[in-house]
Amino acid sequence: MNRKVTLIMRSKDSAWVIGQALSGLFSQARKDFELLVVDSGSRDATLDIVSRFPCRLIRIEARAYFPGVVLNRAIREAKGEVIVFQNSDVVPLTPEALDRLLAPIERGEADATFARQLPRPEAHTWVRRDYEVSFPERGEAPPWMTYSLPFAAMTREAWLKHPFYEDAWGSEDTEWGHWARNHGLRVRYVPGALVMHSHNYTLKQLYGRRFIEGEADAFILRDRASVMGLARRVGASWARDAVAHLLARDAAGLALSVPRRFVYHWAYLKGHLWGEQRLRSGNADPSTGQQVVLRRQ
Known part of the structure; x- marks a missing residue:
């Protein structure tokens, strides 16, 4: 049985890509979800683009952005029994990406899932190599890839057992996946849920x-x-x-x-x-x- 879904998207100065991310989301075969956007002080056209799509918007100052804190607040305000995470620079590549991400949870086979990320066409060679290793086409993710939030889902019950940690700035998904693995929660990698996401960091x-x-x-x-x-x-x-x-x-x-x-x-x-x-x-x-x-x- 399908449960109510809330999708949380965090954004800041994402005008270069957030239109693609939202268009990809609203092109999904799955339509019955609530979208909650948390923006941490965008100064470009991000909020203008967001306003074209049905969503609830939470605005915070840039200095108030601590990933675990922000995610926990957003989940507390979400109405869904299942929480989906999509970064504002993540573009779903097929209309079935969301359905495939949610399927193991809705079949009762998983407490949380995360998607396969493919690098952008302009990704550097080293980035492509890292993504090939981190997000294989088949089978399981490598042991050190415990969870990855750019496109992921979890039940509210799973989050209540262990909210995102707030001790350090970053790796909140890795910490949650590590805890889940050590406490018997079922985290599934879903290679059929395809999204595009990568960074050519300086x-x-x-x-x-x-x-x-x-x-x-x-x-x-x-x-x-x-x-x-x-x-x-x-x-x-x-x-x-x-x-x-x-x-x-x-x-x-x-x-x-x-x-x-x-x-x-x-x-x-x-x-x-x-x-x-x-x-x-x-x-x-x-x-x-x-x-x-x-x-x-």
Whole structure:
């Protein structure tokens, strides 16, 4: 039996893509959903585009945007028994994407699901390689991909068992999936639910994203990071990148792969060490990670 569905979309300065995202959503075979848009201070035409579609709008200031806090607030205001998440830069690729995402939940086979993400046509070679590994065409997602919110769903009951964490800025989906896996909830990867989503981050933007992922992992995994681990990760990921770039005959991408992977893992190490320090000192303020990201957008 179909249950009432609320779709939550977070946006900020998404005018370049949110029209495609919303058009794709409202072109779905599934029509019976409520749309709740949470905008954190857009200064472009995002809100003008959003106003063309039926939705409820929540507006917050940019400085008030902390992912876990915002998601928990939106879910509390949602009317649905099943919550769907779609980022404002995610474009459904087939009219059945939403139905396929929801099917395991509605059949009683899953408490939460997440979709297969395909990179955009302009995605860099290293981004394509990462997405191929993270979101396979068949079978299960890799063990470290516990959950991915760009296009995902969960029951309200599952969320009530464990709301999104608010300890760090970012990786709220990874933390939720990690908790769910360790507490017997059924999280299903649905490769048939196809969406388009990727980012060609600059080195500056990449540093911000990886810093918050490192900080979050310190809270999620309660492990320790080291410079030796950094060296191993840089070497292994560069080797994988080199193969991908050589196969793609992408000489420019290959030339950038060493500095890119160094920044990728160095930022993660710095964030993780900061998270470890926060845990040791009992620092409950997640705003440092937020500022690292905002300064590098």
